[in-house]
Amino acid sequence: MTTETFTGAEMVVKALSALKVKYIFGYPGGSVLDLYDAIFQQNEIEHILVRHEQAATHMADGYTRATGEVGVVLATSGPGATNCVTGIATAYMDSIPMVVLAGQVPTTLIGNDAFQETDIVGCTRPIIKHSFNCRNLEDIPNVIAKAFYIASTGRPGPVVVELPKDLLIPQNKAPFSIETNVKMRSYNPNIKGHPKQIRKAVKTISEAKKLVVYSGGGIVLADASELLTKLVETLKAPITNTLMGLGGISGTHENFIGMLGMHGSLEANKTMANADVILALGARFDDRVTNNVEKFCPNATIIHVDIDPTSISKTINAHVPVVGLVDIVMQQLLDELSNINYSPDEEALKDWWQQIHIWRDMRKVGYKQIEGEKIKPQRVVEAMYKITKGEAYVASDVGQHQMFAAQYYPFAKPRQWINSGGAGTMGFGLPAAMGAKLAFPDKHVICITGDGSIQMNIQELSTCMQYNLPVVIITLNNRSLGMVRQWQDMVYDGRHASSYMESLPDFIKVAEAYGHIGIKIDTLDELDSKLEQAFNIKNKLVFVDVLVDEKEHVYPMHIRQGAVDDMWVEKGVKA
Amino acid sequence: MRHILAILLENEPGALSRIVGLFSQRAYNIESLTVAPTNDNSLSRITIATYGDDKVLEQIVKQVNKLVDVIKISELTDRKHVERELLLLKVAAMNDKSRTEVKRICDIFRGSIVDIGKQIYTVELTGSSDKLNAFIEALSNETEIIESARSGCVGIARGEKALRV
Numbered sequence: 001m002t003t004e005t006f007t008g009a010e011m012v013v014k015a016l017s018a019l020k021v022k023y024i025f026g027y028p029g030g031s032v033l034d035l036y037d038a039i040f041q042q043n044e045i046e047h048i049l050v051r052h053e054q055a056a057t058h059m060a061d062g063y064t065r066a067t068g069e070v071g072v073v074l075a076t077s078g079p080g081a082t083n084c085v086t087g088i089a090t091a092y093m094d095s096i097p098m099v100v101l102a103g104q105v106p107t108t109l110i111g112n113d114a115f116q117e118t119d120i121v122g123c124t125r126p127i128i129k130h131s132f133n134c135r136n137l138e139d140i141p142n143v144i145a146k147a148f149y150i151a152s153t154g155r156p157g158p159v160v161v162e163l164p165k166d167l168l169i170p171q172n173k174a175p176f177s178i179e180t181n182v183k184m185r186s187y188n189p190n191i192k193g194h195p196k197q198i199r200k201a202v203k204t205i206s207e208a209k210k211l212v213v214y215s216g217g218g219i220v221l222a223d224a225s226e227l228l229t230k231l232v233e234t235l236k237a238p239i240t241n242t243l244m245g246l247g248g249i250s251g252t253h254e255n256f257i258g259m260l261g262m263h264g265s266l267e268a269n270k271t272m273a274n275a276d277v278i279l280a281l282g283a284r285f286d287d288r289v290t291n292n293v294e295k296f297c298p299n300a301t302i303i304h305v306d307i308d309p310t311s312i313s314k315t316i317n318a319h320v321p322v323v324g325l326v327d328i329v330m331q332q333l334l335d336e337l338s339n340i341n342y343s344p345d346e347e348a349l350k351d352w353w354q355q356i357h358i359w360r361d362m363r364k365v366g367y368k369q370i371e372g373e374k375i376k377p378q379r380v381v382e383a384m385y386k387i388t389k390g391e392a393y394v395a396s397d398v399g400q401h402q403m404f405a406a407q408y409y410p411f412a413k414p415r416q417w418i419n420s421g422g423a424g425t426m427g428f429g430l431p432a433a434m435g436a437k438l439a440f441p442d443k444h445v446i447c448i449t450g451d452g453s454i455q456m457n458i459q460e461l462s463t464c465m466q467y468n469l470p471v472v473i474i475t476l477n478n479r480s481l482g483m484v485r486q487w488q489d490m491v492y493d494g495r496h497a498s499s500y501m502e503s504l505p506d507f508i509k510v511a512e513a514y515g516h517i518g519i520k521i522d523t524l525d526e527l528d529s530k531l532e533q534a535f536n537i538k539n540k541l542v543f544v545d546v547l548v549d550e551k552e553h554v555y556p557m558h559i560r561q562g563a564v565d566d567m568w569v570e571k572g573v574k575a
Numbered sequence: 576m577r578h579i580l581a582i583l584l585e586n587e588p589g590a591l592s593r594i595v596g597l598f599s600q601r602a603y604n605i606e607s608l609t610v611a612p613t614n615d616n617s618l619s620r621i622t623i624a625t626y627g628d629d630k631v632l633e634q635i636v637k638q639v640n641k642l643v644d645v646i647k648i649s650e651l652t653d654r655k656h657v658e659r660e661l662l663l664l665k666v667a668a669m670n671d672k673s674r675t676e677v678k679r680i681c682d683i684f685r686g687s688i689v690d691i692g693k694q695i696y697t698v699e700l701t702g703s704s705d706k707l708n709a710f711i712e713a714l715s716n717e718t719e720i721i722e723s724a725r726s727g728c729v730g731i732a733r734g735e736k737a738l739r740v
Contacts, residue, residue, distance in 0.1 A: 121589060122592070125592065125593065125596045126596060126600045129643070130643040130644075131589070133588055133589060135588075150643055184643075185646060185740060186584065186585050186643060186644055186645060186646045187643045308641065309637045309640070309641070310634065310637040310638050310641055313630075313633065314634060
């Protein structure tokens with residue numbers, strides 16, 4: 001009996017199929033034509049053709065953030081692969097599992113500066129969790145299985161697999177075998193929290209008078225929001241979320257005190273600054289959270305739970321470090337709390353919450369919308385929330401609109417909020433929304449964006465047409481790069497260097513040119529009705545261009561180099 | 576403070592570049608770095624001498640450990656250990672006086688002369704990096720140093736403790 005043999009291209013497809021991949025996001029080119037030919041000849045995996053490889057990475061990323069499944073990207077060698085770099089960095093910064101299959105020139109030409117040759121493994125080394133240079137045909141299935149395993153376990157992240165053309169061509173064949181139950185001696189992601197540390201954490205919690213729970217993207221990645229809610233309700237403590245952690249607990253939960261950090265709520269930052277114990281869950285004390293680390297929460301004992309030991313005590317020293325998967329550790333904490341018959345100190349809690357309510361009341365009205373004047377961007381987000389009943393998937397670009405969405409759209413569930421928090425990648429929003437829409441065609445999927453960000457991947461309107469992805473694009477159009485402009489107003493005496501967008505296109509016509517529907521909103525009285533109209537169109541993409549007040553700033557905002565609770569609450573007014 | 580780190584990692588293409596890349600990406604110092612396969616050919620051992628305070632060292636150890644290729648990392652300088660570096664030097668030996676001095680210093684440091692030319696001696700010395708520094712200084716007081724090649728340090732813990740899979 002002869003063993004059946006396969007080409008490398010067929011092996012890639014078979015391996016992806018074995019790993020239950022449904023979609024590949026990509027763009028063809030010379031080095032990967034054999035792979036495209038193999039994809040063409042099967043029906044299990046659908047290939048989504050984008051218009052730029054960067055969008056393929058963001059679309060895979062958005063798909064992953066919405067579903068939790070590993071996103072797969074395919075690009076050709078050279079420029080195809082380098083176009084993925086921004087998307088890989090974006091996924092890396094936010095710990096998103098992704099496998100990028102990059103073509104490469106034949107092994108015989110590697111190092112010769114061949115046509116469309118780039119050392120993509122070298123280019124991406126600082127922004128990946130791991131990478132593979134595939135050099136043997138027989139290795140392909142297990143390399144891909146390992147790539148998925150590494151991408152999706154521990155602290156997730158992107159993995160690049162380089163596939164030289166001569167491994168994919170029809171002339172070379174080998175038997176196919178794959179081990180999907182991957183074991184590696186050099187990689188054993190730590191899973192359970194150390195029992196001693198769990199006991200120490202619970203002891204610290206039980207002695208706290210002013211406890212705050214600070215949770216981040218780890219909760220979303222681990223799908224641990226139910227456990228988190230249970231833990232918070234057990235502790236009866238206030239909880240704040242990072243930008244990445246929004247939806248980790250319902251934004252309307254009574255213990256939720258808002259997002260913290262640079263544009264977080266005053267009460268969240270005040271609560272952090274005055275807490276005696278901070279329970280950090282799947283968050284990494286990013287500089288956009290801490291402000292000046294020297295002044296960060298000097299009186300707090302910090303319990304830091306994270307799967308990645310390098311995140312612990314990197315910027316802020318943790319008094320009780322716990323390395324482990326956040327869902328497992330939270331369960332351990334709950335078990336230990338019940339072991340010691342924990343009940344919160346009601347008297348201390350009463351005082352603590354009273355204080356928090358005082359801070360909440362200090363909050364100024366976030367914005368002032370006056371009838372007959374320009375539309376305030378925050379008002380648009382509120383309208384969007386009302387119409388979608390808070391149930392939409394909201395993919396954001398980067399800038400003021402991102403912060404307004406984070407502040408004014410309380411997310412009920414994790415994975416609803418899709419944004420580039422770590423890397424801050426403009427151009428992320430539209431393709432990410434497309435990925436979410438592909439996964440959930442029956443849900444409202446919004447791309448909230450600005451006139452700057454949308455133009456960084458606007459070509460994907462074409463992909464939306466091809467695959468019928470009717471997302472609702474809401475552009476808060478202020479004719480400027482709003483966040484840049486805000487900083488220039490605050491730090492550079494109002495000198496608006498290159499933050500003014502001259503010669504903006506007519507977005508309505510752009511949308512129509514791609515075959516979509518465009519709706520322009522420029523007065524407040526038509527805002528609600530026209531937005532409603534946009535959301536009622538189910539089977540076509542609607543591009544809503546809302547002209548908003550270009551002078552509006554995002555508040556609250558950290559005072560630079562201050563403590564976590566040193567904030568501007570409105571123009572020229574400190575908390 | 577100076578630290579010596581011993582790293583056991585998969586002998587895979589690109590593994591070394593990940594380590595080097597990590598150090599440059601995160602602005603950690605490398606004083607010296609040596610790498611070679613171990614008795615088990617599937618494993619490489621890297622020895623890195625680095626500088627940094629405790630906080631930086633903690634991050635270096637964690638970050639290196641996080642690399643998928645890395646199996647184990649151990650700091651040698653926080654316990655008893657043996658540390659060696661190899662030095663090859665070409666020094667000017669133009670006249671009797673300098674030749675005698677070079678020979679004498681070599682004897683004192685238990686180095687050896689491994690090659691001679693018309694006006695050049697090539698000398699070899701093994702020892703701790705400190706000893707090598709002292710040797711170079713002693714020689715440079717007597718003659719001109721023409722070329723210097725150092726291996727970077729390698730080390731191993733004393734006693735029962737071993738870095739192995």
